[in-house]
Amino acid sequence: MESNTPVDTSDLYRDIIGFAHDTPAWLQTLAEVWTEAGLLLFGVLFAAAWWRARRGDPRALAISVLAPLATAFAYVVSELIKSAVDEERPCRAVAGAAAALVECPEVGDWSFPSNHSTIAGAAAVALVLAWRSLAWLTLPMAVLMAFSRVFVGVHYPHDVAIGLLLGALVAFLVVRLGARPGARVALALRGSSTQAVRWFAGPGDRAAAGDALAGHASAAPQPAPYQGERTH
Template identity: 60%
Template sequence: MYRDIVDFALSTPAWLHSLAETGTDAGLFLFVALFALCWWRARSAPARELAIAVAGPAGVVGAYVVSEVLKVFIQEDRPCRGGVATIATCPPVGDWSFPSNHSVIAAGAAGALILAWRALAWVVLPLSALMAFSRVFVGVHYPHDVAAGYLIGLALAPLFTLLLVGAVTPVVRLARSRLSPQQAGR
């Protein structure tokens, strides 16, 4: 399946190659902007809602750390090392393939954003899936790297976010009480 996708990718126009290479990272910046928008939207909402918006990025970082630990233990070589022609330059030796960190981050951000603002699901889920698929399309990951990374991110980032909410909510209340006594109880 990997070779079929990579061979197809090589037959596509050069503008699509550029879009696929830069699109994954650009999509991650879009998720950062969406986290900022969620924070802005929740700034006057009940403390727990704001805590979810604040804890979301930390949940994504937690999922990323888990994926990095897995990479160190599994040490699967990149598929692009065997002389396969790919769109992207193959990452250096020692930069392992399984699971895909980009997929973990994209899916984790989508999951955490959905916790903060459910209406974003129709945007962030397809975008994160496209960002994850692009890692196979450009040739730097096997499909199973991306699928595993996607599942890890989608499961763990929201879980870590919810685990942090209990600690972040009292901090939000405290900060609000110092800024405005009327918002202290929210």
């Protein structure tokens, strides 16, 4: 194994790619498709989360917009690490392993960490922060996408494991740190004079806004009733 990482998972890689070759052809095809189709599905979920948040409070809208941005940032971090580590792909470096199910990426397209897994981990966590009830879907999606990268033969197990953790951590930090200032921006967008901007930001929760206004009015000091002029 030719690797600059301190972890050696080449034996596990051989076992997984060997198992992949023993699976039915339809499962191999499904893994090849899923390794890319999962990214598209995450994109659809980002759009759905944003659309749902348009009628939520400003913080919900901010998180829904931050979710894909955090995922993109995680990808950039992954690329920077990948360029620094320069780990060769297992489909070229592991002796005695079965052939990859897909074409091995060209030399210079390094292996550690897995970009797909980083994106999957970031997208899954960011979507959970934006729409908690999606956890049952996004988390298994991310794990399956990461595993598919080893299954088709283009990544080591440690590439995808670290990729998942890296993406999840980056997305969590970006969304958590950006939620409060993002909410202020979302509130400003909803008050914009530009129709397209107001459409993007959505109407918000009208009922909640009405309650807030009512509460603000009731809390305001009321003038004392006029009691007429006193005479002595």
